[in-house]
Each structure stands twice: as C-alpha cells, then as structure tokens.
Amino acid sequence: MKKSKRELVLEEAAKLFVEKGYSATSMKDIAVRNGIEAASLYNHIKSKQDILQDLLLSIAYKFDAGIKNIASSKFRKEERLKEAIKMHINVSVNNQDTTYLILQDWKHLEEPSKAEFLEIRKYYQDTFRDLIVEAKELDVVRNANTEIMLNNILSSLRWIYNQDLYENVSKIDLSQFESEMLQFIFSGIKK
Amino acid sequence: MKKSKRELVLEEAAKLFVEKGYSATSMKDIAVRNGIEAASLYNHIKSKQDILQDLLLSIAYKFDAGIKNIASSKFRKEERLKEAIKMHINVSVNNQDTTYLILQDWKHLEEPSKAEFLEIRKYYQDTFRDLIVEAKELDVVRNANTEIMLNNILSSLRWIYNQDLYENVSKIDLSQFESEMLQFIFSGIKK
DNA sequence: AATACAAACTAACATTCGTTAGTAAAATTA
DNA sequence: TAATTTTACTAACGAATGTTAGTTTGTATT
Secondary structure (H helix, E strand, O other), X not given: OOOOHHHHHHHHHHHHHHHHOOOOOOXXXXXXXXXXOXXXXXXXXXXXXXXXXXXXXXXXXXXXXXHHHHHOOOOOHHHHHHHHHHHHHHHHHHOHHHHOHHHHHHHHOOOOHHHHHHHHHHHHHHHHHHHHHHHHHOOOEOOOOHHHHHHHHHHHHHHHHOHHXXXXXXXXXXXXXXXXXXXXXXXXXXX | OOOOXXXXXXXXXXXXXXXXOOOOOOHHXXXXXXXXXXXXXXXXXXXXXXXXXXXXXXXXXXXXXXXXHHHOOOOOHHHHHHXXXXXXXXXXXHOHHHHOHHHHHHHHOOXXXXXXXXXXXXXXXXXHHHHHHHHHXXXXXXXXXXXXXXXXXXHHHHHHHOHHHHOOOOOOOHHHHHHHHHHHHHHHHEO
C-alpha cells in the first residue's frame, strides 16, 4: 500500500517535531527530509500549522477513542481502570511517532484546533479520574488523594512516549512490558 | 535583598520558556515582560543562549548536588533510594520556575553546554539506577526490570514540574504530599 | 555642578522564516 | 503520441528574529 506524498511529509515532520520541537523545525528542514524544496511542500500540505493539527488531533482522537471504548465497555467495573491503563500503554506504544508531541507541542496549535485538542484532553483526564473514583468506591484502590493518584498514574506512563527511553526496553515482549507497568501502578494504588 | 536586573530578566525568560518553549519565545517577548526594549536586554545578558544556559545548568546542578549528597550520604543503604526520591521531590517543588525546562528545552542548548547538561543528567540517572540496584540487592525492592523501574520512578515524578498540575495539590502540606508520592512509588516497587 | 558610568532607546543589519507566484519537469490521462 | 495535470524548482515577498551600534536619558560619584 503506497503512502501518499502528504503522508510521507507528515511522517518526516513528526520525526523532526519530536527531535527538536515544532517551533525549532523549519519548513526547509521538513523539505530536506523529503528530498524536495520547501516551496514544494505546499503541493501536499496547506501550511506548517496544517501539519501540526493533523498530527496532534490524529493522536488525540486515538486516545479519545480508546477511553470512550473503556467508558462504554463491557468490562466489569473493577477492571475498567486497569483496562484504561492498558489502553494508554497500547496507544502510546503503537503511536510512538506522534505521541511525544502531545506533551508540549500542542501549545503551538492555533484556534480552533487548540481548543479542540484541550477539550479532548480534558475529557480523557476527567474520564480517567472518574475511573479512579469508581475504583476507590469499589475498594479496588486505596482512598488517597484522587488528583495525586491521577497524575501519578498518567505521569508514570509518559516516559513510554520518549523513543530513546522506550528503545531500551522495547525488546521485552509487549505483554510482559504491560504487565510490569501495571504492577508498578497497581501496587502503587491498590487498597 | 534587591534582585539584579539580570536576575529579573532570567526570571521572566524562564516563565516564558515554560509557557511557550525557548524557540517560540522571542527576545521582544522577554523585553516586554521586563518593561524594556529588546535591545536593552543586552546590557544584562550576553545572548538568548546565555539565558538558556544559565537557567538549565543552574537547575541541573541543583539536582546534581542533591544526588551527590545522597550518594555520599550518611543514610543507611536501605534508605538511600527513598531519600533520593524525596530529594527529587524537594528540588522539583522548590524550583518550579525552572524544573520544567529540563524536560525538553535542553535540546536547544548549544555546545559545550549541551554536553555538560547531558553529562550531569547521565550521572543523575546512573546514580539513581545504582540506588535501585542496591535496593534490589538489599531486598528492599522487588527483582523487576531495572530500566522499567528507573523510568517509572522518574517519570511518575515529572508531573510535579508542571505548575498547572502541581497547583491543584499545592495546598496540601508538603510533607503529606511527599508521603503520598512515596507511597505510590514504594508500593509500586517494594518486595 | 560636572563628570563618568549604566541603562534605556532608536535605527539598522543580516539572516531566517513561512509562504506565494510563476516556470519547468515529471507523471498521468486520453 | 499529445494534452493535461501534478509536482518540483526558482525567485521573491513581507515579516520576524537576534543582535550590534550609536544616541539619549538616568543615576552615581566627586
């Protein structure tokens, strides 16, 4: 299945954004990576911002789909938090090329995309928080500060986005990796 | 104790770098925050890079001093990992204005400062890893993958750097905050 | 008050940047 | 094969950027 030129441009741009950030990446940088001149990029993309929007909203909607799936799922309530964490690990690992961008480069989104991204993020975090509250009520996790718990869980997962760090453990079987991550997190929060 | 103009410039620059990143922050932005013209900044700083170097190496050396103190400390071996985590929390909380910058803006450092920063970081992570290995040998923590453990611990602490997130819990007494963080982490790794 | 120094301002520089417009070349279609 | 469309190139634009140089203003010292 041959990728469109636009897709190739987006891929190379994503790598550059991950390496040096959106603002420090020039259109010339992206063009060089694609083996063309900067002005030629405009045959395939509308603007630099078009690239960023596409990349960030795309990954945001993947996480969004994942959490919506959990929220409406057939899992037992006691399992939902764990499934959400597993989902987060899987989306992160399977989208290593772009996930890192959600850490900071969203700041460079222009409206209305920025508002859209923030709304998706808020929904994600609120849903995650709800799952924690639910798990506390079900006595699956201990009764500690929800906000600290939420941030600890999500933060402890974020190193996965960093390809240099994940690379050090990527030869481990994914399900074992997931298992070790879950053990860390669940041991940290369980009753 | 009256702050020098240079200190004021650095402070405002740090805020802007945290808000929008080094590359997306202009000298004009920094000048406006200080109530002067961009050209006037050069009476107090050498260059934009001078600002970044000062901020990043300053915070790097604080973490460095902290970890060196633990490595050479009088704490019992069984306590050293916990003390290192406490140190990390304290340095982070006490340097909220700059800690966030070590996440990504170090990428914009020019040589030789960049190499210096990376060397300090490597020493920090290597020492932390050594403390984990030590704790495993002493049966304080379980025998899991060291790399995953190291990354989980450090990553779970990084949300503290984000002033917007930390703000939500900052009214909690620091020692209680520390206690909850340690519980999460130590429950996650203990034998 | 005069002098020296520090700091803010204005003007300008060279460079870079994202993008547009027109041209040339390559690819596709009939 | 010829015509058409797509894509890469060149040239240029207007704006922004970090910084330097010179001037003016403010502050400190004698």
